[in-house]
Amino acid sequence: MTTETLYKELNYVNHSREKRMYYAQMVINNSSLIPKLIEILMQVDDKVSPRAAWVLEFVCKDNLNVIIPYLDLFTTNMHRVKKEQAVRPVAKICEYLANAYFSKTENKIKDALTQTHKERIVEVAFEYMICDYKVAPKAYSMTTLYLFGKEFNWIHPELAIILERDFYKESAAFKARARHILKKIKA
Template identity: 65%
Template sequence: MTATELYNELNYVNHSREKRNYYANLMINNPNLIPKLLDILFKVDDKISPRAAWVFEFMCSKNIDFVVPHLSTFTQNIKYVHIDAAVRPVAKVCELIAMAYKNNHKKITNALTQTHKELIIETCFDYLINDEKVAPKAYSMTTLYIFGKEYDWIYPELITILERDFTLQSAAFKARAKQVLKKIK
């Protein structure tokens, strides 16, 4: 399948689990398509970008190993993603990577470099500080909590942001922030 064919196929992806699952399995069964999927995901001003992000998230949820060869591409480009519908799945993939790292998932722990972690951390702080929806903020809190065990400067920054924004945010933000603050303290 060419990049153009994949791009056209992504027109059929919608919010249904069935469609996202179908295309995630297509990627898993054809890993040579993943770089093409990422190219589409990182065409950040394109309306198809979020659809690629949904498929990438589902693929990573099914098997995080498929992100490993693409960690550099993913981490170097996530800061450019800005369409709300694409930001949420990107933040979720960051959380999935952090969770795998926390759980000593061998392929992730071996492949995840200092630079990868720093790029994820930077993006997650941006999601917390910027005017993003609650889901990316919640995923970012979890990701930062996990990496905060390794980087001692994260918790003071995270606490400051969560406490500062607490009264201004939604109930969902407050619930996740309470959870994270409780774990930190």
């Protein structure tokens, strides 16, 4: 399948779990579609970009290892994604990567995630925290930053400052996650 054909197919993706799962399974069954999916996701001003992000999130949720050969491509370009509908899945994928990297069980992400990948993920997570995004990307980024703060000792103090600063002006969902993360940082 060409990038153009995949692009046309993504026009049929909507918010329903069924459609996202259908197209995610199509990509999982043909991993050569992953770089094409990322390429479409990185067409950041295009209306189909968020749809590619939704599908990639479902692909990664089902089988995170399929993104390993494309970690450079994904992490190099993810900072370009600015549309709210695409930012949320990108933040979620970063959280999946952080959770896998810090998992107690052995997995391939631990070997595949380089120092550069981690630095890029941390950078974009901080961007999501300090810029005007909705709660979901911020919540995923809090977890991502908390986890990488176990490895980079400068992250927890910076994250705590942001969480405490924004605590009273954010939503109840933000406050709940922030309280949880601050408690872990101080422990």
